[in-house]
Amino acid sequence: MSNPLYRQHVISVADLSTDTLTQLVKTALHLKQHPQPHLLDNKLVATCFFEPSTRTRLSFETAAHRLGADVIGFADGANTSAKKGETLADTARIIAGYADAMVVRHNQDGAARVMSEFSSVPVINAGDGTNQHPSQTLLDLMTIFETQGRLEGLNIVLVGDLKYGRTVHSLAQALSNWNNTFYFVAPPQLAMPDYITEELDEKGCAYHVIESFEEALNLADIVYMTRVQRERFDEQEFLKIQGLYVLKAAMLAHVRANMRIMHPLPRVDEIHPDVDETVHAYYFEQAKNGVFARQALLSAVLNEELPA
Numbered sequence: 001m002s003n004p005l006y007r008q009h010v011i012s013v014a015d016l017s018t019d020t021l022t023q024l025v026k027t028a029l030h031l032k033q034h035p036q037p038h039l040l041d042n043k044l045v046a047t048c049f050f051e052p053s054t055r056t057r058l059s060f061e062t063a064a065h066r067l068g069a070d071v072i073g074f075a076d077g078a079n080t081s082a083k084k085g086e087t088l089a090d091t092a093r094i095i096a097g098y099a100d101a102m103v104v105r106h107n108q109d110g111a112a113r114v115m116s117e118f119s120s121v122p123v124i125n126a127g128d129g130t131n132q133h134p135s136q137t138l139l140d141l142m143t144i145f146e147t148q149g150r151l152e153g154l155n156i157v158l159v160g161d162l163k164y165g166r167t168v169h170s171l172a173q174a175l176s177n178w179n180n181t182f183y184f185v186a187p188p189q190l191a192m193p194d195y196i197t198e199e200l201d202e203k204g205c206a207y208h209v210i211e212s213f214e215e216a217l218n219l220a221d222i223v224y225m226t227r228v229q230r231e232r233f234d235e236q237e238f239l240k241i242q243g244l245y246v247l248k249a250a251m252l253a254h255v256r257a258n259m260r261i262m263h264p265l266p267r268v269d270e271i272h273p274d275v276d277e278t279v280h281a282y283y284f285e286q287a288k289n290g291v292f293a294r295q296a297l298l299s300a301v302l303n304e305e306l307p308a
Contacts, residue, residue: 050077
């Protein structure tokens with residue numbers, strides 16, 4: 001299968017065409033069903049995590065190992081030369097001399113793009129500040145296709161922290177490539193950024209901004225929950241918005257049979273544990289899909305052809 005991402009950087013969902021996203025979703029689903037333990041033999045992947053992560057880092061490393069690649073890297077920028085003042089440009093140049101591809105997580109918006117400009121090997125953005133998280137978007141698209149059988153004509157309800165949540169920014173951009181309807185459920189101080197709604201307007205995508213969770217719940221094909229990120233607020237402001245949107249099993253009595261609940265995790269209290277045992281809960285399988293989605297990305301940037 002032809003591969004437009006070979007030796008290319010993956011920094012933003014906006015950089016990927018609809019055809020490329022579709023191709024990556026199909027590759028991820030294929031790899032879930034057909035393991036390829038030698039696809040990346042003799043390749044070396046560097047995981048450069050300047051910001052803490054559990055799922056993203058471990059799933060990228062698992063993805064690489066299960067494709068036959070070796071992994072080097074770090075889990076905390078405090079233990080690197082960045083602590084001594086080394087620039088992102090110099091860090092990128094050095095690591096590119098060691099590895100065949102680089103996976104970067106950073107707390108600053110735009111950090112991954114800066115590193116890509118100075119790297120001679122492909123850079124995959126594993127999350128940069130409040131900006132983008134394209135590998136999460138790919139696993140989200142894979143999960144939506146897996147549960148709904150399509151990526152178009154769906155009612156997508158995004159709930160919670162839509163201002164700082166980079167996962168919902170990337171997901172809204174990606175799903176705008178298909179004919180979907182969005183419902184943004186958030187308090188005013190956590191509303192979806194203007195640049196996202198402006199992009200939806202330009203593409204003619206329907207969206208509704210509402211504060212009532214239950215109003216949107218029964219219309220949904222996908223409910224995408226997010227946590228309010230305590231670390232981005234002072235304590236007084238956080239207490240005002242904590243617990244505004246909590247999903248409980250009793251609220252699911254009249255939802256569509258095909259509706260599935262997703263969450264990028266970690267959750268705090270926005271999904272009650274009694275939801276876990278319902279047929280609608282899909283967030284743990286979604287997290288599992290991260291390995292296959294990231295296998296698809298790694299194989300795309302490191303192989304001239306994608307697995308069929």
